[in-house]
Amino acid sequence: xxxxxxxxxxxxxxxxxxxxxxxxxxxxxxxxxxxxxxxxxxxxxxxxxxxxxxxxxxxxxxxxxxxxxxxxxxxxxxxxxxxxxxxxxxxxxxxxxxxxxxxxxxxxxxxxxxxxxxxxxxxxxxxxxxxxxxxxxxxxxxxxxxxxxxxxxxxxxxxxxxxxxxxxxx
Numbered sequence: 001x002x003x004x005x006x007x008x009x010x011x012x013x014x015x016x017x018x019x020x021x022x023x024x025x026x027x028x029x030x031x032x033x034x035x036x037x038x039x040x041x042x043x044x045x046x047x048x049x050x051x052x053x054x055x056x057x058x059x060x061x062x063x064x065x066x067x068x069x070x071x072x073x074x075x076x077x078x079x080x081x082x083x084x085x086x087x088x089x090x091x092x093x094x095x096x097x098x099x100x101x102x103x104x105x106x107x108x109x110x111x112x113x114x115x116x117x118x119x120x121x122x123x124x125x126x127x128x129x130x131x132x133x134x135x136x137x138x139x140x141x142x143x144x145x146x147x148x149x150x151x152x153x154x155x156x157x158x159x160x161x162x163x164x165x166x167x168x169x170x
Contacts (some may be wrong), residue, residue, distance in 0.1 A: 001140075001143070001145060001147055001148060001149070001150055002148065002149050002150070003137075003140055003141065003150050003151075003152070004149065004150070004151045004152070005151075005152050005154065005160065005163050005164055005167060006116075006151050006152070006153045006154065006160075007153075007154055007155075007157060007160035008153055008154075008155070009035070009153075009155065010032060010035070010036070010116055010117075010118050010153040010155070011035050011036055011039035011040070011073060012039075012074065013074065013075060013116040013151065013153060014074045014075065015075055015112075015114035015115055015116040015149065015151060016075060016076055016077065016107070016111075016112035016113055016114045016115065017067065017070070017075050017076060017077040017078065017079050017107055017110065017112040017114075017115050017116075018036070018070070018073065018075045018077075018078055018079070018115070018116045018117075019065075019078075019079045019080075019081060019103045019115065019116065019117045019118060019120075020032060020033055020036045020078050020079065020080045020081070020118075021033060021081065021082075021083055021118050021119075021120045021121070021123070022060065022080040022081065022082055023082060024059035024060050024061065024062065024082045025052070025059050026048040026051060026052060026056065026059060026060055026066075026080055027045065027048055027049070027052070028045060028048075030124060031123045031124055032118045032123070032155075036073070036078060039072065039073055040069075040070055040071030040072050040073045040078065041071040041072040042071070043069050043071035043072070044068055044069060044070065044071045044078055047068035047069050048068060048080070051066060051068070059082075060080060060081075060082050061082065062082045062083065062084045062095050062099075063081075063082070063083075063084070063094075063095040063096075063098035063099055063102060064081065064082065064098070064102050065079050065080065065081040065099065065102035065103040065105070065106045066079070066080050066106065067079045067080075067106050067107075067109075067110050068080065075116070076112070077110055077112060079103045079106050079107060079112075079115070081099040081100075081102060081103050081120065082099070083095075083096055083099050083120040083121030083125055083127070084096055084121055084125065084127075085121070085125045085126060086121060086125055086126040086127040086128070093131075093135055096120060096121055096127065096132070096135045096136075096139075097135050097138065097139035098139075099120045099121075099139075100117065100120070100135075100136055100139035100140055100143070101139055101143050103115070103117065104140075104143050104145040104147055104150075105145070107145070107146075107147050108145055108146045108147065112147065113146065113147055113148045113149065114147065114148065114149040114150075114151075115147050115149070115150050115151070116150075116151045116152075116153050117136065117140075117150065117151070117152050117153065118152075118153060118154075118155070119132050119133065119136060119152065119154055119159060119163075120132070120136065122159070129159055129162060130162055130166070133159070133162060133163045133166055134166065136152060137152075137163075137166065137167065140152070
């Protein structure tokens with residue numbers, strides 16, 4: 001798998017699928033979630049409502065992933081995953097890493113060979129940025145997947161520079 005870092009807006013990615021840092025309700029929100037729902041249009045929300053009405057009546061648990069249409073987005077699918085809310089002293093790193101590996105497993109199921117991720121849990125969920133990057137890179141680099149290209153799309157310039165430094169340091 002080729003791993004790329006990019007600075008930009010995940011909603012304009014041309015990968016087969018993009019990952020949404022969703023909340024468990026799957027009905028839209030702020031940050032990446034709000035941007036993806038706004039750019040993709042009402043088809044994404046309709047697909048999420050259908051999931052809530054059928055297979056996920058209690059919402060999507062943290063660390064798991066599910067795919068929907070991408071609506072008006074260039075990508076063919078949106079893979080929604082719910083990151084953990086950071087709590088100092090709580091070992092939630094395995095749940096955060098599971099967001100990445102579960103999303104890759106869903107990508108494999110739907111036949112996506114290229115996938116763009118945001119940095120999960122590092123925004124409103126409060127995960128320290130440098131550790132969130134390390135968790136993402138560790139999960140992605142060690143994953144068993146058929147996905148050929150993974151792009152970690154970082155919206156903030158400082159976060160991108162931090163990620164670039166961590167990758168360069170090995």
